[in-house]
Amino acid sequence: MKKIYTFLSIFLFVANFTKAQVVYTGKPMYNIDVKRGGIYLGSIKVELFPAIAYHHTRNFDSLVSMQFYDSTAFHRVIPGFMIQGGDPNSRHGATSTWGFGQPSQPNVNAEFSAAKHLRGILSAARSTNINSATSQFFICVAAAPNLNGQYSVYGRVIGGMNYADSIVLAPRNSNDLPNVKHEMHITYIGSNDTLPLKPTLNSPPDNSLSVSINIAPLLKWNAVPVGIIYTLEVADDSSFTSIIKTLETGNLSAYVNSGLLPGTKYYWRVKANNGGHVSDWSDVWTFETFIDLVGIKQKQEASKFTVFPNPSSGKFVFENAQLGDQLEVLDVTGKLIYTNTFKETSHEINLEGKDKGVYSYKLISEKETFQGKIIVK
Structure with missing residues (x-):
């Protein structure tokens, strides 16, 4: 009973410790040294993202500081997907218990974000309960878009990815358990304090006066090094007090901006999050929209078919x-x-009651089809 009480006490300490707000100067970095069957294999170097998933970063950092991960294993490997480890049962417990964790472990609430599960991303393992993450984590060896927005991304591999590739290809049983134990030892090695550059906008060109919304405009900007999440804002005033759209695009440096009104001047800007810091906003660019109704009017006049009022509040x-x-x-x-x-x-x-913007319609008759736009303002 004494050993169980000591183990539980440590976890209670970690649970309380992670509640304290710690200021990171950037992205904390760690070496995950791996032994295969007791023989040194290599080191996987990772950095974590406190500016994206603070609580998961703090939990991992706290566990490393108390040497919690030492002698635990990468207990689950799936080629073309990921390697998973960090379960305390994998230190000395029966292999049948590996991956199930221990009930005394504190949970970390989900921190879902727009960060994408790309090759090399480190994310929190959990059960069907979204707030059930504990010490276990996984490293993607390939992109896993089906996990985006469903699991908490909180780091990435910055060196030694070849060792993760070696682990995932190890012989395994029907439960994805490697036939030979891959034991880890994790140490803190410093902080990556790099500040992200502010993005530069690309298109449509600044002060564009004739951006057609017959096809939704594509807003593009130049990617910055290690841009994990970009935030885009679109407004109809230069001070951004009336924001039309704000969203995070993950690592994508473009967005198809639908639902805009014609004859309107829009302002837009972008900032980047590299996991440790958020950049300044980009310079603000503007564009004005229009809708080409020439061809539609000609068809309507020929048949005397009309739509009014257009634009309208909805009717x-x-x-x-x-x-x-x-x-x-x-x-x-x-x-x-x-x-x-x-x-x-x-x-x-x-x-x-519908979203403001441009809607398309088709009027299908026996002889021809009329197509046009109606605008909800």
Whole structure:
């Protein structure tokens, strides 16, 4: 009973210790020295992301400081996916218990983010309970997009990835347990205090006056070294007090900006998070939008088919259609949201409450199809 009490006391200490806010100067770095069957294999060097997942970083750092990980194993390997380790049962317990953890371990609440599970990413293992992460972690040996937004990314490999590749290819049993133990010893080696550069915007060019929204504009910026998460803001005022859109794109340096209104001047900017620090905002660029209705007007005039008012707060009247014509309306993402067969030559639809932006419609008759745009303002 004494050993169990001591072990539990240590975990309670860690649980309370991780609650204290610690200021990191950057990204803490560690060597994960690995032995295969008692023989030194190599060292996997990692850095953690306190600016993305502070509590997971602090938990890992605390466990390293008390040598918790020493003699634990990479107990699960799946080629083309990941290696997983850090279970205290893998020190001396039966292999049948490896991966199940111990109930006395404190949990770390989920810190889901836009950071993507790419090759070399370190993330928190958990059960079906999203807040059940403890000491176990995994390293992706290949991109795993199905995990994005579902598991807490909190670090990445910056050296020795070849040893992770060697571990994942080790012979294993039907439970993905390597036939030979891969034992780890983790030590703190310093901090990567690199500050991310502020991104530079790329397109559309600054002060563009004729950005068509017939096709949603693509906003692009130049990637910065180790940009883990980019944050994009779009506003209709230069002070960004009226923000139209704010989102994180992960490591993607482009975004298709749908749902914009024509005849509007937009302001946009981007900042980068490298896991340890967040950059300054980029310079602010602007563009003005328009919608090309020339071809649509010609078709409508030929058939005397009209839509009014357009733009509208949500109610649109389609007039001079033929009985039996089919109407389809698609939202700003291209999803079909409305369909109707004309039983009269005039028909009203109501999109009040829908997102503001440009919607597409099709009027399908026996002889031809009319296509156009309606604008919810």
